[in-house]
């Protein structure tokens with residue numbers, strides 16, 4: 001009996017350790033603009049599935065002022081930012097009423113055109129069906145406001161205020 005309990009205990013520990021080890025806690029997106037002027041990166045850290053995700057963003061070469069900063073649905077960079085499609089909205093929230101999942105707000109570039117920011121977000125996640133891993137990250141040309149917070153759907157027919165720089169969120 002003791003041996004069986006010990007075996008069960010070891011088995012449970014093994015599962016727990018695997019779960020802990022299997023949790024992705026860091027991701028990064030390298031951001032580039034189509035004209036090569038804008039460049040930067042964003043790092044995402046989440047210690048556990050039910051914790052806030054923190055984001056550090058450093059981007060250079062921008063125009064001073066506010067820039068919408070969003071996660072978009074796709075991670076396809078074969079056609080610059082245009083393949084990233086709509087801002088990520090897995091729960092189909094009405095963007096005129098509430099901030100959607102992928103809208104990380106606006107980040108301000110200083111007079112030198114640099115964004116250097118740290119954010120906390122309680123919506124986005126590394127875990128489950130709504131994981132942001134492999135999705136697109138966009139810095140828009142200018143500010144996006146809540147009623148347009150959905151962000152422009154970046155496609156070859158919708159280029160207005162699409163990304164000035166974009167990247168794909170990959171595991172570290």
Ligand SMILES: [Cu+2]
Nearest residue numbers: 070087151152
């Ligand atoms: Cu967007």
